[in-house]
Amino acid sequence: MLESSTLLSVQNIETYYGPVSAVCGVSLVVEQGAIVTVLGANGAGKTTVLKTIAGLMFPAKGMVHFEGENITGIEPDKIVRLGIAHVPEGREVFPLLSTEENLRLGSLNNQLSRLDVVYEYFPILQKHRKLSAGFLSGGQQQMLAIGRALMQTPRLIMFDEPSLGLSPKLVHEISEIITRINTEQSVSILLVEQNAKMALQVAQYGYILEQGRVVMENTCERLSASTDVKEFYLGMKEAGVRGQRRWKRRKTWR
Amino acid sequence: MDTFIQLFLSGISAGCVYGLVAMGFVLIYKSTEVVNFSQGDLVMLGAFFAVTFSQWLNGNYWLAVVFTVMAMACLGYGVERILFRRLMGEPPFSVLMVTIGLGFVLRAVAGMIWGHDPQSMSTPYSDARLAWGDFLLPVRDLVVIFGTLILSVILFIFFKSSRIGLTMQAVSQNQFAAYCVGIPVKRVLALTWALSATIAGVAGILLVPIKSAYPQLGLLLGIKAFAAAIVGGFGSLPGALMGGLLIGVLEEMTKFYIDPVLEFGVSEFSAYILLLVILLIRPQGLITSMQRKKV
Numbered sequence: 001m002l003e004s005s006t007l008l009s010v011q012n013i014e015t016y017y018g019p020v021s022a023v024c025g026v027s028l029v030v031e032q033g034a035i036v037t038v039l040g041a042n043g044a045g046k047t048t049v050l051k052t053i054a055g056l057m058f059p060a061k062g063m064v065h066f067e068g069e070n071i072t073g074i075e076p077d078k079i080v081r082l083g084i085a086h087v088p089e090g091r092e093v094f095p096l097l098s099t100e101e102n103l104r105l106g107s108l109n110n111q112l113s114r115l116d117v118v119y120e121y122f123p124i125l126q127k128h129r130k131l132s133a134g135f136l137s138g139g140q141q142q143m144l145a146i147g148r149a150l151m152q153t154p155r156l157i158m159f160d161e162p163s164l165g166l167s168p169k170l171v172h173e174i175s176e177i178i179t180r181i182n183t184e185q186s187v188s189i190l191l192v193e194q195n196a197k198m199a200l201q202v203a204q205y206g207y208i209l210e211q212g213r214v215v216m217e218n219t220c221e222r223l224s225a226s227t228d229v230k231e232f233y234l235g236m237k238e239a240g241v242r243g244q245r246r247w248k249r250r251k252t253w254r
Numbered sequence: 255m256d257t258f259i260q261l262f263l264s265g266i267s268a269g270c271v272y273g274l275v276a277m278g279f280v281l282i283y284k285s286t287e288v289v290n291f292s293q294g295d296l297v298m299l300g301a302f303f304a305v306t307f308s309q310w311l312n313g314n315y316w317l318a319v320v321f322t323v324m325a326m327a328c329l330g331y332g333v334e335r336i337l338f339r340r341l342m343g344e345p346p347f348s349v350l351m352v353t354i355g356l357g358f359v360l361r362a363v364a365g366m367i368w369g370h371d372p373q374s375m376s377t378p379y380s381d382a383r384l385a386w387g388d389f390l391l392p393v394r395d396l397v398v399i400f401g402t403l404i405l406s407v408i409l410f411i412f413f414k415s416s417r418i419g420l421t422m423q424a425v426s427q428n429q430f431a432a433y434c435v436g437i438p439v440k441r442v443l444a445l446t447w448a449l450s451a452t453i454a455g456v457a458g459i460l461l462v463p464i465k466s467a468y469p470q471l472g473l474l475l476g477i478k479a480f481a482a483a484i485v486g487g488f489g490s491l492p493g494a495l496m497g498g499l500l501i502g503v504l505e506e507m508t509k510f511y512i513d514p515v516l517e518f519g520v521s522e523f524s525a526y527i528l529l530l531v532i533l534l535i536r537p538q539g540l541i542t543s544m545q546r547k548k549v
Binding site (some may be wrong): 054056075076077079080081086087088092093094095096097103104105106109148149152 | 420
């Protein structure tokens, strides 16, 4: 089942927060070198999928394979060492440490040569390298979180809503950087987003999550063309033409 | 004036011990958000270890110091591994109750092993005094001050420039992000406990020549050091040390100047008066860490 080009494969995972099921049976595959996106509204279970892959949450069922190796239920620090970097939601930085210390913590063997690579992507971080990360602006903190993930020389980077709370211009910049990292560093990318427009432009393949289930998956071109995605995720209205009320229209997958 | 200086110095010496214990409180609190109420009893254990090792080693003080420090580090690591790792994710209040319980257990066990009579230990400097001009200074007080100073400098360098120190800071500032960048958070927490117990052990070693070792040694010490930690802002190690020094000096001063006048022991609770005053006029403590706790 696992082909040689498959980097990450998630099979039918179910994850619970106490008695509440957040993810009930999600499967997805990230091919070597691909950018894959997971779209969905609030509470669809996107973040939980990432946390389960990263080892921060235990799945009740299902398996996660990385490079053919079963990594289900392994400690998070070992998963990072295998080459999966996780850029968490809401730019989690170490606020009292300096920018450079934050980056140094990212590198696994204290390889400081990686710093130059990061500074090349984000020159602004070099400018503020002595500044406490808590004083950086939101966009800079997001860059720092991405830079910290780059320090790990990962095979796969998982982004959790990198566009959250950023200006349209910064969203554009971040999406360009994600593409650059993908091609230049030959890193595969799993991008979780609410900003469907940006995500569908950047990625090649997409999954749509709703209430903990994958309701649709396809190439991003086809997804962008689908009427459901257009209406519910890209906010283009067509329904009015036929006089249908939006709240009466049912999604095809329900 | 001479008495004042003498009182000041012995106050500083007592305050150093409070400060060391308070630093232990702060270390554990910052990384696990739990106040370890058995910190004082760890000091007691350190004191007993020092006595015992020095007996086994025929009074070789320095070797006893090294052994005590190592034993305390192992103890702290073990306590986290056996007890507190199982409680990860439990409400802080339950963990706090466990630390109080641990204190009871440690006191009882120490009583069973070593008995309830104070035990002293001989040190190379036990009864030495330094005569300087008019006033005499017990060397043991100076040893406490210099010991604390050296330990503080070591800790400062450790947190500033060592990789483990950096990861410890990272874990205390943002545990989730620490997981994300691949820091083995659980191991780092165990090491933090080991460090905290080591500091308590050093406090015990420094305290033995002054107070000897007995099972109840840590009880009052722990409470006063807790007050010191709050006075210092409960978020920074220098703050904790400063709070300790303040309380130590205050106690010595009230003992000499106020107790005889009022004819009862104000010095016994002067620490708590200071705590109340600080909480009223500066509730955030003397030194505040820049960041408010995120909920």
